[in-house]
Amino acid sequence: LPHEQSDEFYVCIYATRSGNTILFHHEGGVEIGDVESKAKCLEMDIEDSLNIETVMPLISEAPREKKRVLAEYIVLLYRSYVELYFTYLEINPIVVQSNTVFMLDLAAKLDSTAEYICNKYWGDVEFPPPFGRDALPEEAYIADLDAKSGASLKLTVLNPEGRIWTMVAGGGASVIYSDTICDLGGAKELANYGEYSGAPSESQTFEYAKTILSLMMKTHHADGKVLIIGGGIANFTNVAATFKGIVKAITEYKHQLLEHKVTTFVRRGGPNYQEGLRVMREVGSKLGLPIYVFGPETHMTAIVGMALGKTLVPKHAKSGTQTSSQKNLLQVPITPVSSSNSLSELAVEKDPTFQLSHSVVVSLWSEDQEKTLKPPKPLFTANSRAILWGMQPRAVQGMLDFDHLCSREVPSVAAMVYPFSGNHKQRFYWGRKEILLPVYKDLSEAVTKHPDVDVMVNFASLRSAYEATMDTLKYPQFHAIAIIAEGIPENLTKKLIKESHKNGVNIIGPATVGGIKPGCFKIGNTGGMMDNVIASKLYRPGSVAYVSRSGGMSNELNNIISMSTNGVYEGVAIGGDRYPGTTFIDHILRYHDNPNVKMIVMLGEVGGVEEYDICKNLKCGRIFKPVVAWCIGTCAKMFSSEVQFGHAGACANAENETADAKNKALKQAGAYVPDSFDTLGTMIGEVYEQLVAGGLIVPKPEGEPPTIPMDYSWAQELGLIRKPSSFMSSICDERGEELLYAGMPISDVFKENIGIGGVLSLLWCQRRLPEYACKFLEICLMVTADHGPAVSGAHNTIVSARAGKDLVSSLASGLLTIGDRFGGALDGAARQFSQAYDSGMLPMEFVNETRKQHKLILGIGHRVKSLNNPDMRVVIIKDFVKAHFPATPILDYAIQVEKITTSKKPNLILNVDGVIATSFVDLLRHSGAFTSEEAQEYIEIGTLNGLFVLGRTIGFIGHYLDQRRLKQGLYRHPWDDISYLTPELLTEFTN
DSSP: OOOOGGGEEEEEEEEOSSEEEEEEESOOSTTOOOHHHHSEEEEEETTOOOOHHHHGGGGTTSOHHHHHHHHHHHHHHHHHHHHTTEEEEEEEEEEEETTEEEEOOEEEEEOGGGHHHHHHHHOSOOOOOTTSSOOOHHHHHHHHHHHTSSSEEEEEESOTTOSEEEEEESHHHHHHHHHHHHHTTOGGGBOEEEEEESOOOHHHHHHHHHHHHHHHTTSOOTTOEEEEEEEOBOSSOOHHHHHHHHHHHHHHTHHHHHHTTEEEEEEOBSTTHHHHHHHHHHHHHHHTOOEEEEOTTSOTTHHHHHHTTSSOOOGGGBTTOOOHHHHOTTSOOOOOOOTTOOHHHHHSOOOTTOOOSOOOOOOOOOHHHHHTSOOOOOSOOTTOOEEEESOOHHHHHHHHHHHHHTTOSSOSEEEEEOTTSOSEEEEEEETTEEEEEEEESOHHHHHHHOTTOOEEEEOOOTTTHHHHHHHHTTOTTOOEEEEOOSOOOHHHHHHHHHHHHHHTOEEEOSSOOOEEETTTEEOTTTTOSHHHHHHTTTTSOOSEEEEESOHHHHHHHHHHHHHHSSOEEEEEEOOSSSSOSSOHHHHHHHHHTOTTOOEEEEEEESSSSTHHHHHHHHHTTSOOSOEEEEEEOGGGGGOSSOOOOSSTTOOOSSGGGSHHHHHHHHHHHTOBOOSSGGGHHHHHHHHHHHHHHTTSOOOOOOOOOOOOOOOHHHHHHTTSOOOOOSOOOSSEEOSSSSOEETTEEHHHHHHTTOHHHHHHHHHHHSSOOOHHHHHHHHHHHHHHSOOOTTSHHHHHHHHHHHTTOOHHHHHHHHHTTOBTTTBTTHHHHHHHHHHHHHTTOOHHHHHHHHHHTTOOOTTBOOSSOOSSSOOHHHHHHHHHHHHHOSOOHHHHHHHHHHHHHHHHOTTOOBOHHHHHHHHHHHHHHHSSSSOHHHHHHHHHTTHHHHHHHHHHHHHHHHHHHHHHHTTOOOOOOOGGGSOOOOHHHHHHHHO
16 A cells, blocks of 8 residues: 555554553554554543544644544544454554555454354454464364363473473463473473363363373483373362373373383372372383372472482382372371471482572561551451352352361351252251252342352353352442353453442452362362361461462462461462452452461462562562562463463563563562472471561461261262162263263264164164164064054054143053054064974974964964965065074974964964064074073063064154144044943843
8 A cells, every 4th residue: 555654653452450551653664663652542441432532632643634534443443442352452554545544454362252252243263372383183182172071171282302291280280380390491301281170071081191192102202201290289170080081091002101211200189189199000000100109298390300300209109109198098198297397308308418499588577567557357257158159069068068177157158049940949068967058049039038148159151250240249248259260251350340349349250269268268169178178277277378370279379388387377369360350469468467467478470460569569568578479480481482371361461471570570579489389388488487486476286177077979989988879770871971872982873873773782782783683673663663543552642642642641642552462462472483493393283282272373463464465564574584684493483383374364474573573583593692591581571572662652653743733633432433332232132
């Protein structure tokens, strides 16, 4: 586009916590330079609308003749920016000629979480991959697996020839492991980045692990390879279930793992972790693989130093060995805190040459200083009560168990709100006794009936969490709301933040696990299962408060703090989204001014600038209590492109948002910043010990926590108890990722095109039958599907349908007529003919014997058909059987019987029941799929009649639909078709 330099302008809109910022400069183009210092700026609140009068000061330096068109353009541009959920939009330059605006270059970012709102406007938008390149086939496979799963599965290959591979549980943990590998000099050998979280199933983790192992085995490395299977302490994921999937993959790749000299290091904690670690040790011992296994008693990243050869490996950690504490799976592993042991010493065997990487000197404060602080209103107390939005029985039970553990007198959960059901009550345990908690359809009713509630725990989905939270903010009794859902669009979150500030409500989240105040209150699944709550001493308050971005890492902080200090006073995970409802400084100032809190721990991450508020308050002296701080994501500098880690907010858009820049600023401001996450626990321990030495913290004797009964279902999952099942089933299993028919995945049923006959063979016979046998079953269904409206079953179905009965009732009416006289002769015919044949009776002897016994030969005779008018259904089946079955002795025997009976009367032919029954016996006996005992059992248990019932069901449904389609009215049998036998006629008839 030919134009002059004076035609060029610059405009940029970008998101901020409270709204958006518009930048404009009257000179655009590549030579614009430092636009931040040059451009005029206009701050827009999230709910403000832009008009021409408002925008005029922004473009004051533009040529007068172009101001109007520029103002109109920027107003429309901003409207589109907001309505289409942009988070960044830069146009440089825009060219204005003759009242027309041209965009010559544009860079933009959309809020991907708003796709469910804007999809119809965006069209098919393909968002760039998190590491700035197209996905490899393996990465695409995991992305597809992730899209189909409720869990989170992420994989990015960084260096396919690298020797350090990771398989990490949790978004925050995955970043920390990558950080630690890079900090310890392994950046060039780091092969992948990724995570699995959100309670993936055994089959999902199997596919995830198998994919990583397949990538790992593509190249050899002279020094062998390292696999780090790590993670924090899970809140609710069953560690054993996920590990069993990984073990299955390891078993499949055992030869390649040995060939490539792979050494595996495992560290994990959380629900059922003891069983998970046991199966890991067991597979290493069984397969002869070097696998070193650790639990929550070991610092999370200690295995990285071991894997990279930086620290010693404890002898007991090798697969096939175990410590005494590991032998008892019921024992809760609580590592004693000792002033003579730092956390890093607990993590590895004592090395006499080991030196702490740093030493800190803590500035102590006086009581007079503390008296100047005004204690804040607590966020949670021992009297806090909550309403949960959503049906979350596991979270509710976890909160109630925590209450009981903390000796609360009243449950912290008052009620649940679930708009998709009517009002009812749900059963829960309060200690050993059962209680009922109400479930309301409407929040207003719940609030009215529970005026003491002051906390909302919002488990609504990302699509409804905004509306549910705005609804909650209408009620002044709430002073805290936790939003668990991840993926709420940023514009909606900003509106929630504005409304919460207006109402004086603290929002925790979105994208959080919640928070916990030991001895008082916990949100949802925070703190994990009760064994972890006890291990981390969360049943009573300590002196350390923490705030974290990552919900998964909050459990790890509970563990680290409990091992290094006298425990947690309060902890909050503010959430992983870019704009959390409350920030680090909101909670840190609240902690700081509380006389019971003596030190603070902050775990931040790459992305955002909230950590700089802490720096400002440290520098000015507003915060004088020690703050131990670390921002994760330091490994981002190792990547050439912009990196988006697991959390929506974990992406640095500027240099000051990098983890390194924030760690440096925090250290310069006076926070206690370790060299890496690997030494975070040591730093916390050193600060704590100095506060104890200075008399600011006086440790109290540790009391015994009360016991909490284990839920029956959880004890059963752990394998601690057994009970006889109420039902047994051997034909179908719907529990896994895919429905199984007699062990065959439903996808294979269609891939192999086994048809309805094949499905019948699986569900009725528990095995795959030969193709001809499956085809025979299908033919039987086809020929028995219907035999006209006059037969008794069809007649009853029709009468019921015309009486206005529903399909199931009408079908049942027809099916109930099936018996020895109508359609139910298959089993009897099979028994009669097979017994006669097996006894060695000649066909003539069989006919004569049944006549002597005054019995009918089942399967012989037809009301209409005869030798001269054969039943084509019989002909079809007979021809197929003779052509495809390996042997037909019972059918041949029946044909010989037919010759005898038809010589007496032409309609005493082998009918459909007879030909199916005898052919089925031949199938059972001579297909090679059944033993003789099994063949006889299938005859005795009614399998053959099942064929007629299934086939005729098709016809009965057809008759029902036919009558409804024809709109036939109520049927009344005509009186002239009924013989009325009056008493007089009966007497006359008798005489």
